Amino acid sequence: MPDSPRRNQHRRSHSEQQNVPHSQRETNSVAVKIGLIGDAQIGKTSLMVKYVEGCYDENYTQTLGANFMERIINIRNTQITLSIWDLGGEKEFINMLPLVTTDAVVIIFMFDLTRKSTLNSIKEWYRQARGFNKTAIPFLVGTKYDLFIDLPDEDQIEITNQAKKYARAMSASLIFSSTSHSINIQKLFKVILSKVFDIKATIPEIVNTGEPLLLYQSI
Numbered sequence: 001m002p003d004s005p006r007r008n009q010h011r012r013s014h015s016e017q018q019n020v021p022h023s024q025r026e027t028n029s030v031a032v033k034i035g036l037i038g039d040a041q042i043g044k045t046s047l048m049v050k051y052v053e054g055c056y057d058e059n060y061t062q063t064l065g066a067n068f069m070e071r072i073i074n075i076r077n078t079q080i081t082l083s084i085w086d087l088g089g090e091k092e093f094i095n096m097l098p099l100v101t102t103d104a105v106v107i108i109f110m111f112d113l114t115r116k117s118t119l120n121s122i123k124e125w126y127r128q129a130r131g132f133n134k135t136a137i138p139f140l141v142g143t144k145y146d147l148f149i150d151l152p153d154e155d156q157i158e159i160t161n162q163a164k165k166y167a168r169a170m171s172a173s174l175i176f177s178s179t180s181h182s183i184n185i186q187k188l189f190k191v192i193l194s195k196v197f198d199i200k201a202t203i204p205e206i207v208n209t210g211e212p213l214l215l216y217q218s219i
Contacts, residue, residue, distance in 0.1 A: 029079040032196055035100040035136070036086045037125050038110035039118040043143035044086045046179040047110070051189055052084065056180050066096045075193065082189070098132045106192050107136040113148035113176060116159055122166055137195050138172035141188065145178040145212050153210075160209050164219065173216035183212050191216045 036044040045067070050056050052069045068085040087093060087100040101107060107129055111118040122140065129136075142148070142163055148156065167174035173191060177184040187203050194201035195216070206214040 028077055029081070031081045031083055032106070033083045033085065033104045034106045034108065034192065035104040035129070035133075036084065036108050036110060037097070037100060037129060039112070039115075039121050039125075040088065040090050042110050042112040042115075042118050043179055044110050047141075047143065047177065047185065048084050048086050050179045050182070050185050056182075065093055066099050073193075075197065075199075080193075094128070097128060101129045101132045101136070104133055104136045105196055106139065107133065108139045108141050108188075109170070109172070110141045110143060111163075113142040113144050113159060114151065116162075119159065119162060119166070126170055137192075138170050139188070139192065140167045140170060140172040140174045142174075142176045142213075143179065145176045145183050146181045148176070149210075157209060160213070163213075164215075167215070167219050172219070174219055175214050175216070176212040178212070184214055187214060 036048060038044060046056060048067075048069055052071045066085060066087050068083055070084070071082045073080050073082065085100040085104070087096060109122050109125055109129070111122055113119075119142075126138070140163065142159075148159070151159075163174055163176075166172075173195075175184050175188050175191070177188060179185060190203055191201055191214075193199065201216065203214065203216075205217055206212060207218060
């Protein structure tokens with residue numbers, strides 16, 4: 001498992017089970033870098049903050065450049081530092097894509113379920129990201145599911161079918177989420193950890209259109 005680069009700018013961290021003996025932390029530790037990429041204003045930062053800090057701020061602050069946060073968890077007596085990198089989606093920040101994707105173990109390609117244009121952009125994001133990292137495990141994550149379910153049924157079906165098509169082409173897990181309503185946020189990262197560490201996931205898949213999809217085996 002490649003260690004993620006440690007940088008001090010804009011770093012915030014959160015840890016779980018901190019009462020691990022110091023010697024154990026030193027001898028059983030691993031870093032996992034995760035990159036979040038996609039168009040602007042789709043909820044990348046909100047998802048990162050929700051997972052790391054457990055809170056949601058509806059006052060959107062646009063990411064300028066790249067930012068990252070850390071969360072420390074423990075699995076099987078191993079301390080795991082998840083270093084989650086968030087790239088601003090504006091075109092002027094594309095030159096920072098290598099910073100977010102290089103050495104990443106997982107890349108989460110994100111889009112807004114209520115804006116089809118952000119899903120259409122995934123093709124180009126995927127192409128560019130793979131230019132810097134051909135081995136990272138891909139995830140395709142749709143955000144704002146709480147607003148998506150208010151769309152006409154035909155729009156929901158069209159977007160869902162297109163997302164499934166893209167996920168199959170990318171060999172990616174497909175997950176619909178909502179940060180504001182805490183839908184599939186924790187499950188997303190549990191699936192990520194199961195794939196990174198080859199641990200059997202016990203989370204039931206959600207496969208039906210009209211529900212917040214969670215597809216990581218049958219896609």
